[in-house]
Amino acid sequence: MTDALTHFTTKLAHETDPSDVYAAQKAGEPIVIVDVRGDDAWAQGRVPGAVHMPYREIAQRAPVEIPADADVVVYCWSPGCNAGAKGGAEFAKLGYRVREMIGGYEYWAREGQPLENDEGPLPRTFDATVMVVRA
Structure with a gap:
């Protein structure tokens, strides 16, 4: 049981998910x-x-653009993309508290969280294969 507890405790210390990130945003964390x-x-x-x-730019840009005491959450495309892990490693090398948002942009979008691009907000859709959707 100790191995499992260590595994899951460590995992949760370094990962978060789209719904928790959205809740933190809404709460003003x-x-x-x-x-x-x-x-x-x-x-x-x-x-x-x-x-x-x-x-690939984190090592040069982060120390200038992001406070050293910031709580950082990184994300990439999807569970099939490891750029989030690469980004998390770069922030960790610099001493930041960092977590990876599992599921990335794909699951953020599939859960119906807000999206934007250069033109402004994008339509929100809720995917019943990844969450409960009430009509």
Whole structure:
């Protein structure tokens, strides 16, 4: 049981999910959400309020743009993308408290959380395959 407890406790210390991130945003918690995807992905859509910092730029940009005591949440495309883990590792190397938003942009969108692009808010849709949707 100790191995399982250690595993899941450690996992939860370094991961969060879209619904918890959205709840933290709505509650006004001081988190910095960082989209670590490339320019084209950012332009297509993103989490409102996120900072765009592709993971390859974190080492140079983060110390200048994000306070060292910030609670950082990184995300990439989806569970099939490891850029979030790469971004999390880069923030961790710099000493930041960082968690990865599991599911990434895909599950943020599928859960119907707000989205935006350069033109403004995008339509919200709720996917009943990943959450309870009430009519």
